[in-house]
Amino acid sequence: MTWREYHESTKHSIESLRRSPHVLDWANMPDPFRHYEGVPVLDLPADPPSPEIPALELLQGGYGSTLAADGPAFLSQLLFHSAAISASKRVLSTGDHYALRVNPSSGNLHPTEFHFLTRDLKEWPDGLYHYRPSAHMAEQRAIGDMKLELTGGSAPIVFVLTSIAWREAWKYRDRAYRYCSHDMGHAWQALALASRAMGCDSFAFGHFSDDEVARFCHLHEDEWPMLIVELRGNSIPVREPSADETVWYGGHANQLSKERTAYPRIDGIHGATKLSKRAYRGISPAEPAPAGSGEVKLPPPASAKSAFGEITRMRRSALDFLGGMQSMSLTQLSTILAATIQPFIADFAGARFIQLYLYVHRVDGLQPGVYRLWPERAELELIKNGDQRVAAAGLSLGQELAGNACVAFSMIGDLDRAARAHGDRGYRYVHFEAGAIGHRLYLAAEALGLGATGIGAFYDEAVQRYLNLAPEQGQVVYHFAIGYPVHDPRLET
């Protein structure tokens, strides 16, 4: 299996959906919460304060600060604003509730798990932990001096983000690896932005030896390490170093479903994108993204006061958007796009792989049409004229929200250029980047009083044809929509 075979074989078309309908086995739905049972569990202080930096200032490159004076307070504030439960929804027919989190997830299935290593934090034992979002606690899987070779061992906090593909495969079958990778991009940005809102820098490593990291963290075999994110900065409360012996508690991973269906294509693409121990050294730079220009110059981005801490916890996916006449301003659109242009800090992010195409439905001062964003010049190039509402919804698997939004997006990933630089591993990086852009779109929209929804379901080839793109010019990897959200009667905060 190569990335190309996987990608081709997981494209949606009317025929592919008709050919293999899927009925969800609700009795076998995977548990969205992983626990490593039988290990000490450490409390994270309840109700941590909200990072006060305005969300838009942060998204435009600003830094916040924190008053957290010790490890527990710091970790609590960080995780509360990047990975915790932030709302719940009620199933109207049964009255049952289910949890929603700070980081979004396709189908709310949450394949991403947050593990973290700590070193010399004040009043917090060094060791390896797994975050338990259901109780906002940390499962202590090992204590003592632990060094992940890749990161040099000196960062006070290192996250290992893992994916449990079965959670997504239960619903999305073979296409699920794409969604796991998008979700990983969202989780990465949730963490990176919360870190910056608390005054510290993060750096993500996508290039590492998978099996070594899995072994190092004693991960259950259904969990795959996908990103390593180290945090550094003076705002992290540290103490004098101590070199304690490592003691493993490990813990027993809970079983997520009665049965697990095998998806050989998912195993195939994961295998193809893995790196061996030798390969992870030295990631090669990618060719730069193409540059161009357009006839619409975007106005400077706006500012708004809403604090990052509130915005990140209030962020929700809109169920649908209000159609009709209400439009967004060009400045709002420009502010949202500016949030996506800020650099990503990762070993694989030296060159961007995603280009944004916009289906503009209702933006003041912009005629309806399809536009391409040229980020370096902050310009939009008109590609197609005319009303795009039916096309955007139709291409998004008939989901009306893409037509009722003020603007919808196709993210076009330069999969070939990524593969030239990084081999099959590049397939992951393109999807991480798409998820990361999506996360910034969510937060910028929320900060402007709008709503957003990530859209993983689209007719791949139909999008290519509609945008008149040859495969070597890039392939669609993610859709998105932003507008005025309809009221969601299921939502409870």
Ligand SMILES: Cc1cc2nc3c(=O)[nH]c(=O)nc-3n(C[C@H](O)[C@H](O)[C@H](O)COP(=O)(O)O)c2cc1C
């Ligand atoms: C990668 C990805 C793909 C998604 N695809 C769709 C989609 O096709 N249609 C949709 O209505 N929502 C989609 N969503 C939104 C999720 O359903 C939503 O994130 C999830 O229900 C959790 O709700 P929250 O975002 O409010 O926390 C997607 C989200 C992500 C992150």
